[in-house]
Amino acid sequence: MNAPPPDDLETLARVEPAVAEEADGRRRRGNATRESILQAAADLASVEGLEGLTIGRLATELGMSKSGLFAHFGSKEELQLATIEAARRRFVEHVVKPSRELPRGRERVEQLMRDWLGYYRNEVFAGGCFFHTVKAEFDSRAESPVRQVVTDDAREFIAFLTREVSKAQQAGDLDASVDAAQVAFELDALGAAAHQHYQLMHDPAVFDRAETAIHTRLETLASGS
Amino acid sequence: MNAPPPDDLETLARVEPAVAEEADGRRRRGNATRESILQAAADLASVEGLEGLTIGRLATELGMSKSGLFAHFGSKEELQLATIEAARRRFVEHVVKPSRELPRGRERVEQLMRDWLGYYRNEVFAGGCFFHTVKAEFDSRAESPVRQVVTDDAREFIAFLTREVSKAQQAGDLDASVDAAQVAFELDALGAAAHQHYQLMHDPAVFDRAETAIHTRLETLASGS
DNA sequence: CCTACCGATCGGTAGG
DNA sequence: CCTACCGATCGGTAGG
Numbered sequence: 001m002n003a004p005p006p007d008d009l010e011t012l013a014r015v016e017p018a019v020a021e022e023a024d025g026r027r028r029r030g031n032a033t034r035e036s037i038l039q040a041a042a043d044l045a046s047v048e049g050l051e052g053l054t055i056g057r058l059a060t061e062l063g064m065s066k067s068g069l070f071a072h073f074g075s076k077e078e079l080q081l082a083t084i085e086a087a088r089r090r091f092v093e094h095v096v097k098p099s100r101e102l103p104r105g106r107e108r109v110e111q112l113m114r115d116w117l118g119y120y121r122n123e124v125f126a127g128g129c130f131f132h133t134v135k136a137e138f139d140s141r142a143e144s145p146v147r148q149v150v151t152d153d154a155r156e157f158i159a160f161l162t163r164e165v166s167k168a169q170q171a172g173d174l175d176a177s178v179d180a181a182q183v184a185f186e187l188d189a190l191g192a193a194a195h196q197h198y199q200l201m202h203d204p205a206v207f208d209r210a211e212t213a214i215h216t217r218l219e220t221l222a223s224g225s
Numbered sequence: 226m227n228a229p230p231p232d233d234l235e236t237l238a239r240v241e242p243a244v245a246e247e248a249d250g251r252r253r254r255g256n257a258t259r260e261s262i263l264q265a266a267a268d269l270a271s272v273e274g275l276e277g278l279t280i281g282r283l284a285t286e287l288g289m290s291k292s293g294l295f296a297h298f299g300s301k302e303e304l305q306l307a308t309i310e311a312a313r314r315r316f317v318e319h320v321v322k323p324s325r326e327l328p329r330g331r332e333r334v335e336q337l338m339r340d341w342l343g344y345y346r347n348e349v350f351a352g353g354c355f356f357h358t359v360k361a362e363f364d365s366r367a368e369s370p371v372r373q374v375v376t377d378d379a380r381e382f383i384a385f386l387t388r389e390v391s392k393a394q395q396a397g398d399l400d401a402s403v404d405a406a407q408v409a410f411e412l413d414a415l416g417a418a419a420h421q422h423y424q425l426m427h428d429p430a431v432f433d434r435a436e437t438a439i440h441t442r443l444e445t446l447a448s449g450s
Numbered sequence: 451c452c453t454a455c456c457g458a459t460c461g462g463t464a465g466g
Numbered sequence: 467c468c469t470a471c472c473g474a475t476c477g478g479t480a481g482g
Contacts, residue, residue, distance in 0.1 A: 140352030
């Protein structure tokens with residue numbers, strides 16, 4: 001029960017195949033070590049970016065040797081890509097999943113936006129949202145595998161918001177004559193701005209401002225029902 | 226004629242005192258070198274951030290020796306602070322000044338937003354907007370002189386937007402019962418989102434999306450006149 | 451403005 | 467998972 005519909009979650013959370021377990025538990029211990037490295041890496045990168053995430057610093061923080069940590073990944077790029085996946089898991093857990101329990105419609109969109117703002121307010125990553133940091137870091141850099149994953153995730157989140165707006169329109173909650181992608185752009189803009197201001201000024205009043213703007217916008221789109 | 230009113234511009238552009246000129250022109254040459262260094266630094270930092278802006282790389286790009294360039298500033302932090310001032314001059318020229326020729330009111334607000342979006346579209350800095358890059362870079366770092374200047378500039382821009390909205394309200398163009406700071410927050414959010422999406426996806430259609438959102442929002446605030 | 455350095459740190463490797 | 471390295475690059479200095 002309460003199993004989320006598979007459509008959105010699978011694209012956003014790209015489930016890794018489970019790794020076969022060794023009899024002595026070595027593999028499980030290795031995976032647990034790897035995951036704890038990656039969660040620390042995601043927090044560090046949410047502050048310093050994925051380039052500022054250095055292997056030496058991460059190793060010191062975890063009480064490991066540099067080469068011991070390095071052996072888990074093989075290259076810095078592999079570490080960066082694995083860190084993005086770990087951060088995605090945390091994001092899905094806090095922002096995407098909770099509102100899945102509500103029926104499709106305006107209420108679900110509003111809950112999703114509240115969860116998103118709450119995730120900012122609670123600083124689920126050490127430096128605010130991991131994804132805002134890395135989007136800004138890679139947005140004007142040359143193409144690379146890391147940049148590609150970052151843009152794919154950004155597109156996916158906007159597409160996810162767009163689908164939720166569409167569903168609310170289909171449910172008769174929002175004016176269906178307005179482009180759902182346009183509304184999703186505006187909602188994304190308000191969330192991102194709240195995050196940016198909060199990280200910079202530490203004033204939680206910005207969340208009220210964002211909620212007001214979201215509510216006002218959705219009110220103008222409310223179908224007479 | 227066409228001299229901009231001093232109120233907003235001086236706070237945003239913090240005019241440096243003119244340096245006394247030496248008879249042999251050495252000082253002028255020195256200042257010109259310094260400014261060309263800083264403009265290159267601002268472009269580099271708009272891509273790589275103010276930490277990624279390394280003295281060695283900047284020197285190579287300008288065909289100077291590292292220590293020759295370094296001598297102009299004395300520390301990396303001084304270079305970073307001077308680079309922010311140079312970037313501010315460029316921003317004011319492209320975004321703040323042009324709409325000053327229009328009378329206060331809704332038209333001026335809309336022109337300001339068009340100039341801002343045009344500045345993004347034209348990639349006036351090599352990596353999009355210098356200020357978005359450095360805001361994201363420093364937003365979750367520890368306090369420092371550089372971070373302080375970055376937040377001051379961010380506050381100043383929001384305050385500037387807020388004043389322009391207020392003036393449009395006073396001119397009777399926009400509903401005066403809505404909080405001007407709330408409207409400024411929303412306008413800032415839409416501009417910043419357009420920048421982010423454009424840098425990441427290279428799709429200029431996002432500017433139409435932003436303009437549509439800005440226009441729609443201001444229409445809901447239009448006083449019946 | 452230059453050459454020639456400094457100690458620290460970077461990503462990565464050798465060998466165990 | 468470790469110690470012990472590597473060449474490159476960092477910010478910064480000495481001396482001119």
